[in-house]
Amino acid sequence: MGLTNRPAPSTVTYDPPSQDGWVATRLDFLVNWARANSLWPMPFGTACCAIEFMASAASRFDLARFGMERMSFSPRQADVLICAGRVPFKLAPVIRRIWQQMPQPKWSIAMGACASTGNIFDNYAVVQGIDTIIPVDVYVPGCPPRPEGLMYGIMMLQDKVKRERMKDEALRHEMVPDPTSKLYIPPSAIDELSEPFGNSVQQTRSGL
Amino acid sequence: MATTKRTVEVALSTNGLDAQGRPQRTPLVVGGNGADVALEAPPPLEPDMGGEHMLINIGPQHPATHGVLRLVLELDGETVVRCIPHIGYLHCGFEKLGEYRQYNQILPLTDREDYLNSMGNNIGMAMGAERLFGIEITERCKVLRVIAAELSRIMSHLVWLGTTCIDIGAFTPFLWAFQERENIYNLIEGWVGSRLTPTITRVGGLAADIPDGWLDGLRSFVRTFPKTVDEIDLMLTRNGIWVGRTIGLGVMTPEEATNYGLSGPMLRASGVAYDVRKDFPYYDYETYDFDVPVGTNGDVYDRYLVRVEEMRQSVRIIEQAMARLPDGPINVDDPRVILPHKHKATSEMESMIHHFKLVMEGPRPPAGECYVAMESPKGEKGYYMVSDGTSKPVRWRIRPPSFVNLSAIPRMVEGHLLSDVIAINASIDIVMGEIDR
Amino acid sequence: MSRAFTIAHAGAAAAGAPAPATPRAVPHRGGPVSPSADALRARFPDAVRRVDVVWGETSVYVEPARVLDVVRWLHDDPEQRYDYLADVTAVEFRDLEQPIEVVWHLRSLPFRRFLRLKAQLPKGAPLAVPSVWPVYKSADWLERECYDMFGLRFEGHPDLRRILMWEQYREGYPLRKDFPLRGRFSRSEQLRQALAANPEARYSMEELSIADAFEDLPQEMRQRLAAGPRPGE
Numbered sequence: 016m017g018l019t020n021r022p023a024p025s026t027v028t029y030d031p032p033s034q035d036g037w038v039a040t041r042l043d044f045l046v047n048w049a050r051a052n053s054l055w056p057m058p059f060g061t062a063c064c065a066i067e068f069m070a071s072a073a074s075r076f077d078l079a080r081f082g083m084e085r086m087s088f089s090p091r092q093a094d095v096l097i098c099a100g101r102v103p104f105k106l107a108p109v110i111r112r113i114w115q116q117m118p119q120p121k122w123s124i125a126m127g128a129c130a131s132t133g134n135i136f137d138n139y140a141v142v143q144g145i146d147t148i149i150p151v152d153v154y155v156p157g158c159p160p161r162p163e164g165l166m167y168g169i170m171m172l173q174d175k176v177k178r179e180r181m182k183d184e185a186l187r188h189e190m191v192p193d194p195t196s197k198l199y200i201p202p203s204a205i206d207e208l209s210e211p212f213g214n215s216v217q218q219t220r221s222g223l
Numbered sequence: 224m225a226t227t228k229r230t231v232e233v234a235l236s237t238n239g240l241d242a243q244g245r246p247q248r249t250p251l252v253v254g255g256n257g258a259d260v261a262l263e264a265p266p267p268l269e270p271d272m273g274g275e276h277m278l279i280n281i282g283p284q285h286p287a288t289h290g291v292l293r294l295v296l297e298l299d300g301e302t303v304v305r306c307i308p309h310i311g312y313l314h315c316g317f318e319k320l321g322e323y324r325q326y327n328q329i330l331p332l333t334d335r336e337d338y339l340n341s342m343g344n345n346i347g348m349a350m351g352a353e354r355l356f357g358i359e360i361t362e363r364c365k366v367l368r369v370i371a372a373e374l375s376r377i378m379s380h381l382v383w384l385g386t387t388c389i390d391i392g393a394f395t396p397f398l399w400a401f402q403e404r405e406n407i408y409n410l411i412e413g414w415v416g417s418r419l420t421p422t423i424t425r426v427g428g429l430a431a432d433i434p435d436g437w438l439d440g441l442r443s444f445v446r447t448f449p450k451t452v453d454e455i456d457l458m459l460t461r462n463g464i465w466v467g468r469t470i471g472l473g474v475m476t477p478e479e480a481t482n483y484g485l486s487g488p489m490l491r492a493s494g495v496a497y498d499v500r501k502d503f504p505y506y507d508y509e510t511y512d513f514d515v516p517v518g519t520n521g522d523v524y525d526r527y528l529v530r531v532e533e534m535r536q537s538v539r540i541i542e543q544a545m546a547r548l549p550d551g552p553i554n555v556d557d558p559r560v561i562l563p564h565k566h567k568a569t570s571e572m573e574s575m576i577h578h579f580k581l582v583m584e585g586p587r588p589p590a591g592e593c594y595v596a597m598e599s600p601k602g603e604k605g606y607y608m609v610s611d612g613t614s615k616p617v618r619w620r621i622r623p624p625s626f627v628n629l630s631a632i633p634r635m636v637e638g639h640l641l642s643d644v645i646a647i648n649a650s651i652d653i654v655m656g657e658i659d660r
Numbered sequence: 661m662s663r664a665f666t667i668a669h670a671g672a673a674a675a676g677a678p679a680p681a682t683p684r685a686v687p688h689r690g691g692p693v694s695p696s697a698d699a700l701r702a703r704f705p706d707a708v709r710r711v712d713v714v715w716g717e718t719s720v721y722v723e724p725a726r727v728l729d730v731v732r733w734l735h736d737d738p739e740q741r742y743d744y745l746a747d748v749t750a751v752e753f754r755d756l757e758q759p760i761e762v763v764w765h766l767r768s769l770p771f772r773r774f775l776r777l778k779a780q781l782p783k784g785a786p787l788a789v790p791s792v793w794p795v796y797k798s799a800d801w802l803e804r805e806c807y808d809m810f811g812l813r814f815e816g817h818p819d820l821r822r823i824l825m826w827e828q829y830r831e832g833y834p835l836r837k838d839f840p841l842r843g844r845f846s847r848s849e850q851l852r853q854a855l856a857a858n859p860e861a862r863y864s865m866e867e868l869s870i871a872d873a874f875e876d877l878p879q880e881m882r883q884r885l886a887a888g889p890r891p892g893e
Contacts, residue, residue, distance in 0.1 A: 059284060061291050061313055062656050063338035063419055066382065070408075073401035088286040103659075104854035105826050106291060106312045109283055111855060135331070138316040139834055139843030139850070140825075147851055159419050205848045311824040316841075318809075319834055323841055354715055357688055481743050481769065484798025497744075497769050504680050589688060593715045594765055594776065596746070605765070609751050618751040622765070630801040659824055 043181055050094070050120060051176040053082040054169075057093030057117065059110060061100030064127035064159040068099045071162035081169055090116040095172065096149070099159075101129035102142045114149040119187045122152045122176065124168055127159050134158060150190045276304060283312045287390045287645045290655030292629075294644065301640045306633045310626075313659040321619030325585025326352045326426050329619060334420035336621060337657040339382050342375040342411070342423050343599050349424035350505060351595040351606040355588040356426065356560060363551045364428055365506045370441070370544045371423055372506075372597070373537040377448070378407050379600035379652075380530050384455065387527070387649040391468050396455050403451050406444050413437055426586055427561045428554030438545060445538055445545075452534055460528070469523040473635035473647035476521065483634070484627040487602025488529040489651060493521030499598035513540050523650040530652075533600075560586040585614035594622075601625045601652055623657040677772040686716040694718035696740055696768075696775050704730055709780075717776055724762070724779040728790040728816070731777070734766060735795050742766040742775065745796035748803055750810045752837050762789050762812060781812070791817040809835035826857050 056078075060068055072078045072086070087093035090113045102110055114123070125145055128134035131154040133143035145151060152175060155168035179186055200208075282293040291312035297305040317336055321329050333344040346368045353360060360368075381404050385397035408418040414437060415421045415430050423430055459465045475485065480493040490497055498515045500508040516532035518525030554561045562581055563574035592609040602624025609618040628651050636644045690713065697711045697718050707726035712719045722730050734742040746765040759780040766775045781787050791814035793799045803814040804823040811833035814820055821827055825834070830853065831844045843850055 058286075063335055065290075066338060067419055069382075069385075070401060070404070073405070074398050075402065075405045086286070088284075101313070101315055103312065103314050104850055105314060105857075106283065107851065107854040108857060109291075109312070113284055135335075136315045136320070138320055138841050139831065139839070140314050140316040140319075142851065142854075143847060147847075148855070161418070205846060311822075311826070314824040316834065319839075319841060354686065357686070357715070359684070479797075482797050484745055484796065484802075495769070502680055502769070502772055503774070504682050507682050509680055509682065591688060591714045592717075592719075594717060594747075594774075603746060605747060607747065607749065607763070607765070611754060617753055618749075620747070620749045622747040622749075626801060626805075627798050630798065 039182065043179070046181065047177045047179055051173040054094045054122070054172070054176070055085050055087045055092065056083050057087050057090050057096045057113070059096055059098045059100075059113060061098075061102065061106065062129070064099035064129070067159040067162060068097065068126065068165065071165050076162035076166065078166075078169075081166070081173075083169070090114075091118065093117055094121060096121065096123040097126050098123065098130040098145050098149075099126040101127075101134065101136055102145050102148075103140045104142060105140075107142050107148050110145060111148050115189075119189070122172055123149055124153045124155060124165075124172060125151045126155045126165055126168070128156055129158070130154075131156060281644070283309075287649070289386060289649065289653050290658075292648075292653065292655060292658075294632075294648070296636075296641070296644065298641065301642075303636050303639055303641065303644060306636045306644070308629060308632055310629070310655070310658050313655040315660065317621065317660040318619055321616060323615060325614045326355075326588075326616070327585060329616075330424060330426075331420070331422045333621075334422050335656060336660050337599065337601065337604070337623070337625075337654045338419060339379040339654055340375045340599050340601070340604075341420050342371040343379075343597065344604070345422055345424040346372050346375075347595060347597040347599070347604055347606050349426055350597065351593055351608050352426045352588070354593040354595055355591060355608055355610050356586065357589070358427055358555050358557055358560065360428060360555055361552055362549050364553045364555075366544050366548045367429060367433065367553065368424065369506050369508070369511070370541055370548075373540045373544070374407055374410070376537045376600045377534050378404055380534050383530060383600070383649075383652045387646075388459070390645050390649040391465065393459070393465070396458065399451055399455060403448060406448070410437065410440050410444060413440065425554070425561075427557060428552075432553050438548070441541070441545060445541055449535065449538055452531060456531055460531075466524060468642075468646055469527060469650075471520075472523040472639060472643050473650060474520060474522045475631065475635060479634070480521065480631075483631040485602065485631060486624050486627070487598070487600065487652075488526050488533065489602065489628050489631075491516065492518035492525035492529045494519055499596050499603050503596060505595070505597060511540050511543050513543075523646055526650045526652075530600075587612060587614045596622070599624060601654065601657070602628060621657070621660055623660065625651070625653040625655075626658045629653050629658060677770065680772060683716055689714060691716045694773060694775055696720075696734065696742070696773060699737075699740065700730065700734070703733060717774060719776040719778055721778045721780065724781060724789045727762075727764075727777070727779055728792060728794070731764065731766075731792045732795050734775070740768060741770050742768045742773070744769050745792065745798045745802075748792070748799055748806055750806050750812055750835075752810065752835070754837060756783070756837060759783060760787060760810065760812070762806070764792065786813070787811060788813040788815055790815050791820075793817050809833060811836065826854075828857060 058065065058068055070076060072084060078084055090096070096114060096117060098110065114121075123145075125131045129136065129141070130145050131151075133141050135158075137143065142148060153168045153172045155165055157164050160168070277298040279296050279298060280293065281287075281296065283291040293309040293312065295307045295309065296303050317332055320332060324332070330345055330348055333348045334341040337344050349368075381400040385400035388394070388396040411421050411423075412418055414433055415423055421430075475483070475489070475493045477494045480490050481495055485493070486497065494517060496515060496517045499505075501515055513536045516529045516536070518529050558574070558577045560581070562568070563571075563577055567574040568578040569575070588610045590610055590612040592607070594605055594607040596603050596605040598604070603622065604624055605620075605622030607618070607620035607622065608616045611617045632648065632651065635647050639647065693711060693713055697720050700720055701708050701711065704722070704726065707723045707730055709721040709723065712721070734740045744767040746767055747763070748765075749763050751761045751763060759782040762779045762781060764777040766777065767773070768775075779789055781789065787810070789812060791799060791803055793803065793814075793816060799814075800818075801823060803817050804820060806812050807814060807820050808822045808824050822829060831850075832839050834843075845853070
């Protein structure tokens with residue numbers, strides 16, 4: 016599956032049976048085009064992936080062609096949180112606070128295997144994937160991902176942005192953990208379920 | 224000084240409080256050879272006009288802290304009265320993980336702790352493991368490791384230069400530095416396939432030999448790189464803004480610097496000519512002709528000069544290493560540590576058993592311990608390994624130079640302005656991955 | 661072009677120190693003993709328990725209570741001049757009966773020497789050892805990390821608190837051998853505790869001594885402080 020085979024996502028067709036008006040679809044197109052092509056990243060760079068992120072922003076790979084050269088270190092002015100690097104438990108409340116400080120519309124990219132799942136750091140100190148703390152839109156695997164890989168992830172995010180619809184208000188709701196949701200499992204139930212494997216997300220029994 | 228300060232009654236977990244509930248500050252007493260010198264905090268820049276001090280927090284997420292470092296500053300106006308650093312925001316349990324990994328499996332971990340000096344860390348770790356095993360690597364491997372270590376030093380100093388320039392306000396050298404890093408990335412990618420985390424060594428040898436034509440690429444890099452360094456030097460070294468922002472900041476005297484355990488360019492800028500490559504050499508560094516720049520004042524400007532000059536000296540070492548690179552095998556001929564060749568492992572019983580044991584269990588050193596130190600771009604990088612005869616170490620300790628260098632920051636920023644804190648922090652060249660491990 | 665600074669060809673050692681050379685063919689055991697070990701034995705015959713040479717490095721085992729005297733002498737004596745403390749760390753062996761070893765790595769830059777001091781702390785007794793902070797300021801954070809990871813107390817340290825984990829960390833001391841790799845609590849509990857450690861509300865005790873900051877503290881924090889010592893710490 017390559018980038019060449021997908022339909023151009025920026026085409027918004029006018030579909031008469033649906034309730035979308037012609038003006039609404041044009042407006043959607045305009046708003047999404049503007050958002051996708053000027054995503055200001057908030058580089059939450061912690062470790063090695065941050066260096067590859069900096070290399071992506073430098074001359075050779077140049078994020079400026081995506082409109083992303085303006086790094087917003089203040090979350091108040093950022094669109095996309097790029098978590099580049101491993102996140103230990105001590106840093107978890109910090110990244111959650113940063114995410115809460117970002118105003119809507121906001122998206123997030125988990126860059127690298129550590130931000131996606133915890134990577135080789137399956138131990139007492141590291142969060143096993145930042146999607147346990149904040150909602151993630153795109154996961155970019157790699158340790159570290161090549162700048163081309165990160166750019167592929169950014170382009171996937173741009174596609175996602177361009178497929179949004181303004182009438183879908185739920186997209187812009189702040190996702191908070193909902194204890195009444197059917198997806199929520201209380202910690203005691205999780206402990207009971209995972210008891211044969213302990214804390215291991217890889218469920219190895221070889222003593223590693 | 225008439226102020227209306229309220230004291231806070233708190234139950235403290237540390238001892239040593241005076242009557243107002245403030246921690247007692249012990250003046251530094253550096254005793255050396257009969258002369259007891261009491262070093263007190265430097266006098267404030269302006270007389271205290273009275274009024275309240277401000278408590279501000281920098282980090283842990285901040286572009287200028289070079290990673291997730293948190294500095295809590297007590298400010299009197301813009302002057303820093305006290306600085307309390309908080310680390311641990313990137314603590315990932317490296318040392319604990321190392322106890323559950325074989326020696327070759329620990330090597331990818333070393334890439335990720337000081338990620339700017341990945342090859343250097345690989346080399347240090349392999350050096351330590353080879354000391355534990357008691358094996359001597361081949362000559363070709365030694366020279367290639369020296370080349371990798373010096374390339375790594377250049378890479379690290381380039382990142383330092385780029386990010387320090389951004390912190391102080393100059394954006395262009397960042398792009399120049401990262402473009403040079405791309406040239407080195409091409410070389411490393413041609414060698415082992417990865418850019419930033421190569422894991423270039425194995426216990427007893429290297430991951431792979433350099434491909435044909437690689438040395439030509441290195442030669443062309445060595446030809447063009449000094450021009451970039453000269454360009455950056457020309458732009459910054461006699462620049463009024465740069466000099467004005469870096470001279471006289473964060474001064475550490477030689478005795479202080481040694482006592483605080485500083486190493487690398489931090490220590491050498493203060494005038495102490497300690498370089499692990501010169502004093503406790505490894506891989507025949509005593510046979511290479513290179514100089515070690517030593518500063519005089521110990522301020523941020525001297526640290527900048529020392530690092531730029533070190534890049535030039537690294538180029539010198541690489542040229543000599545290229546000239547003396549011998550042919551031969553890169554891996555030591557020891558079946559206890561090196562995997563046998565594939566066709567032997569599938570045809571000879573003994574090789575098959577060696578292969579099996581090395582893959583399933585890993586090489587096992589005799590019981591013992593060793594501490595090997597190498598000169599990383601940040602300072603003295605030490606690996607202390609204790610083995611009990613099994614394939615996994617009992618203790619794997621990383622002696623992080625940035626950790627010890629950063630502990631001196633409260634001493635360095637007292638009395639300076641808030642914007643100087645950023646410059647001094649940048650001059651230490653910290654890597655949080657190494658500090659927190 | 662640049663401001664003049666010296667370029668050193670040699671290292672920091674004084675004249676007369678041994679010439680530096682890459683170690684070759686280092687024996688596992690039985691190498692030459694460092695002259696500092698013999699001098700230590702002569703000066704502190706009761707404090708030095710044993711001397712070992714492994715892979716060319718001399719390790720001197722000293723009585724835990726005498727560590728500060730030994731280190732101070734090594735620092736001050738003009739024949740020794742160990743002016744550089746490289747590392748302070750600890751080792752716990754897999755055989756849990758064995759004592760915990762606290763290790764100090766010292767360097768003499770003028771004489772180009774390296775020495776390892778060790779103190780053995782048996783498990784039954786309280787794990788405490790004198791701090792060498794009065795002699796070397798680099799011991800400040802190194803000992804704090806040792807306390808954080810192993811639970812060893814360094815007596816005389818000015819500010820012994822956790823450095824890598826957060827101060828209210830309750831799972832234990834991570835590098836101990838009875839601490840599992842993935843921690844004692846479940847992942848969800850670890851996450852819950854980590855998120856509850858609100859970074860803005862938790863300043864260290866030293867920072868709170870800045871009396872004027874009291875006005876800026878959040879209301880709930882002021883109430884908590886006024887209420888007394890925090891539970892569970």
